Amino acid sequence: MAENNKACILIVDDERINIKALSALLCDDYRIKIALSGRKALEIADSFSAPDLILLDVMMPEMDGYEVCKVIKNTKSTCHIPIIFITGKVDEEDETRGLNLGAVDYITKPFRPAIVSARVKTQIKVKQQSDLLAEMSYLDGLTDNHNRRSFDETLEIEWQSSLRYKRPLSLLMMDIDCFKQYNDFYGHQQGDSCLQSVASCLKNSIMRSTDHIARYGGEEFCVILPETGHESACDFAEKLREKVDAMHINHASSNCVDHITLSIGVATDVPTEGKTAKSLICSADAFLYQAKASGRNKVAFERPVIDGQ
């Protein structure tokens, strides 16, 4: 398996000899990170490339394993990471305490390599399945794009981040023109396949990893464009409109032209205290309405005020 596709395990122990033994046992199948203290473990757990599993020693100076476990389980960004305690303490009471703090398993030292391997393998499998489920809950089943839930959460995060750094945030709201007529004329199955084609065209047009496209509902899609000013957002919207226009998906009953087209509303704002992300949605939605009202297959946006005009 390619190194990057391997699950990542964080081994936390204040004694290097234990880290060495566990690393040697697991390094062929997993990527290994190590921490010699509780503080370092918390730092790694909360980093961008968080581990998939933590093997946590209980007896450590300054901050013991129980304390580390408590912080990890009470922190939103890390609480999903499973923890296995590895410890010399063999009391039933200690084991219960560890499990009550949210650890998924408890292995006693001196550990038997085959047992550690098997238990690690089981927990990694559970973690991968739960990651997959979490990912699926943010996807739209029909188009494989992000869904409304994902859109709502991402817009809120980007709004807060734009507020903090005083940066512009743009939003495109788009709608397939005369889609009801398309469904009525061609049937819902072809309607679904049209949605899939348009969604995939839009998705493939997203070039920056920070831009977020989602199916807003029905035949509506949105793109969140962080750190993007008004002009660039309008240019990008026009590019998307042109791409879908160029697909030439027949639409014999359209009021607009003889193929599938998009109307797009563009809104840009630099968030300020007191405003919410809803204002951006309202504005983009109003321009989408304007694009439709003025003939469809158009991008509508707020025109900048120019002196003397």
Ligand SMILES: [Mg+2]
């Ligand atoms: Mg120790």
